[in-house]
Amino acid sequence: MSIYEAILKRRTVRKFKQVVVADSLLEKMVNAARVSPSAANLQPLEYIVVRDKELKEDIFKNVKWAAYIAPQGTPKEGEKPMAYIAVVFNSKVGSAFVPYDLGAAVMAMLLTAWEEGLGCCWIKACDKIALKKLLKIPATHEIDSVIALGCRAETPEMEESDTNIKYYLNPEGVLRVPKKRAQTLTHWEQF
Numbered sequence: 001m002s003i004y005e006a007i008l009k010r011r012t013v014r015k016f017k018q019v020v021v022a023d024s025l026l027e028k029m030v031n032a033a034r035v036s037p038s039a040a041n042l043q044p045l046e047y048i049v050v051r052d053k054e055l056k057e058d059i060f061k062n063v064k065w066a067a068y069i070a071p072q073g074t075p076k077e078g079e080k081p082m083a084y085i086a087v088v089f090n091s092k093v094g095s096a097f098v099p100y101d102l103g104a105a106v107m108a109m110l111l112t113a114w115e116e117g118l119g120c121c122w123i124k125a126c127d128k129i130a131l132k133k134l135l136k137i138p139a140t141h142e143i144d145s146v147i148a149l150g151c152r153a154e155t156p157e158m159e160e161s162d163t164n165i166k167y168y169l170n171p172e173g174v175l176r177v178p179k180k181r182a183q184t185l186t187h188w189e190q191f
């Protein structure tokens with residue numbers, strides 16, 4: 001799979017097969033994040049990999065899924081994530097640029113996971129205070145978001161639309177994700 005193919009095919013996944021994700025794949029995802037671009041190469045990001053059953057249940061209780069299709073978009077029993085990677089940052093390091101580092105590092109993880117047959121949901125809607133306590137994150141660090149992941153148990157589809165931004169479930173229960181057309185977003189030479 002080429003990088004471009006992975007970029008085009010990757011979709012957010014919220015239903016997971018209940019099979020263990022090998023530690024080597026979790027390490028591979030973090031490794032991809034580790035070498036991602038970082039403003040002034042300050043590298044403020046760190047990663048907490050969670051596989052423990054009870055911790056995963058506790059994280060699940062503190063995240064929100066798929067606002068446009070709630071509550072159907074929330075994984076049911078038998079579909080829940082098999083691991084999480086929480087992304088934290090050192091709050092003393094390069095704060096203005098942290099969001100850029102986060103975007104680059106998380107995308108690297110999502111694409112690495114996709115290439116390996118995994119699916120991810122990048123979750124920002126979470127109770128950060130609860131998660132900080134749960135994951136024993138020190139006062140020096142803040143949590144930004146979590147990546148829920150596992151082997152893909154759904155195949156969401158992209159569709160082109162300049163008018164609709166809301167993903168939805170079609171009558172067959174397939175998640176459809178609208179993306180604006182390239183020609184709408186591309187300006188050649190001048191705006």
Ligand SMILES: Cc1cc2nc3c(=O)[nH]c(=O)nc-3n(C[C@H](O)[C@H](O)[C@H](O)COP(=O)(O)O)c2cc1C
Nearest residue numbers: 010011012064065066067121122123124125167177
């Ligand atoms: C910064 C960011 C935060 C997100 N937070 C959530 C979230 O809290 N819960 C969720 O279910 N999906 C979340 N998503 C996933 C988006 O809903 C998803 O990327 C979007 O619907 C487009 O679908 P695609 O990833 O398949 O292209 C988030 C995505 C981004 C980039």
